[in-house]
Amino acid sequence: MTLAFVPLYIKFMGVEAYGLIGLFTTLQVVLGLLDMGLSGTLNREIARLSTLPDQVQEMRNMVRTLETLYWFLACVIGMVIVTLSPFMAHRWVQAEQIPPEAIEQALSIMGLVISIQMCSGFYSGGLMGLQKQVLLNKINVVTSTLRGVGAVLLLWLVSSTVQTFFWWQIVASAISTFLVALFLWRELPSHGEKAVFQIGIVKNIWKFTAGMSGIAILVMVLTQLDKIILSKMLSLEMFGYYTLASAVAMSLGRLTGPVFYAIYPRLTQLVSLDDQEGLKHLYHQSCQFMSVLILPIAIVVALFSYEILFLWTQNPLMAEKSHLLVSILVCGTALNGLMNIPYALQLASGWTSLSLIKNLIAIILLVPLIIYMTIHYGAVGAASGWLILNMGYILFEIPIIHRRLLRREKWRWYIQDVCLPLLAGLSLAGLGRLLFVRPNSEFLLMLYLITLSLLTLGITGITTPIARTWLYRRVFDKFSTGHQS
DSSP, rough: OOTHHHHHHHHHHHHHHHHHHHHHHHHHEEEEEEEETTHHHHHHHHHTTTGGGGGEEEEEEEHHHHHHHHHHHHHHHHHHHHHHHHHHHIIIIIOOOHHHHHHHHHHHHHHHHHHHHHHHHHHHHHHHHHHHOHHHHHHHHHHHHHHHHHHHHHHTTTOOOOHHHHHHHHHHHHHHHHHHHHHHHHHSSSSSSOOOOOOOHHHHEEEHHHHHHHHHHHHHHHHHHHHHHHHHHHHHHHHHHHHHHHHHHTTHHHHHHHHHHHHHHHHHHHHHTTTTHHHHHHHHHHHHHHHHHHHHHHHHHTTTHHHHHEEEEEEEHHHHHHHHHHHHOOOOOOOOHHTHHHHHHHHHTTTOOHHHHHHHHHHHHHHHHHHHHHHHHHHHHHHHHHHHHHHHHHIHHHHHHHHHSSSHHHHHHIIIIHHHHHHHHHHHHHHHHTTOOOOOOOOHHHHHHHHHHHHHHHHHHHHHHHHHHHHHHHHHHHHHHHHHH
């Protein structure tokens, strides 16, 4: 729905207002990652304590303690945004059609939305630590529908201003936070004792929390620097086009995120139980599944970005200005998605120092490059910086991980988990690009892209053992059932 409603947002509010939504998304990521690592810590600690039946009360006390700290932090962040909104509206954002006063009001509302949504993310981390992903997904389906459909209806029927959009985000965010908090406390095991705030809990987990916080800050710098620079250097209209391209490319995170959060608690449990065989099996299965999930989509989007944007927005100018950005950004995002499971393995093992050092080195080496490329090549340069960053992760981080964790599994990750499905998908989709002749009918164009995507998915899946095993079992079960009948 996030993608589906973008053309409607632009239609009702204009591309400048959508640029403000892009700034809101950037602020949300930047400030949401400054949660001091509390949500990631809650996820890991609940998963770890769930294997210890005698730690029920400690689990509840931990949620209460971190909850109190998190709400305080979220309120501080919200007040900071409201305080800085006049400066940002008059000195930072470059708008031609929206007056600074309207931008200032929108930024103040953003501060309230970000505070509430941060707390929703905290409670979601707790539910994922309990491995209640299905319950959390049901809540997200309801609240995402409410957020997106409600915003479109209000813009259509009430007022097509950006302030209306953000006021509705406050309502939707409050409902989302209330629901995830309610169900987290309901799902926590209980001995009938009241959960209490204990400062000693913070002392026990502060090292991991500090590591998570440091990683979050560095990741924020690496992933959001391009948008921060562009929001200052480009007009709000051009920043809107970049935001559109980023929304398409980063939508892959909608696929990788749920896999990460489903696998991470289970990896933590296997590490706690020291089940190395189970850990290795789940690790490679998850990596292969991630490849099959994201590579076919990324490859087709990268090769047919103009056609996809045109079908989606029905705007040739918008497709022309954004398609190259989409191709570059989606390649970087796909590589980033492939690193999700190795990163989960690090966190499950309590190893945060590697990501801290890695991201610090990346900032020292790549941030000047990103700034240089942005200044000289604009949005395309910034997008290229994102791609280079994630290529570096693939080439340098994986060998370091497997020197310490799951030794002798490096080449299996490169060849079996990633390279074979990547080459298979590229071969088929690349052939489809070479043979492509654009039809006159949009329906035929859509049919061609869907068919090519399915074929790319099929050939990518067949190259991985997890997909072949699943397919064999399905066929064997049907054959056995038919033979017995």
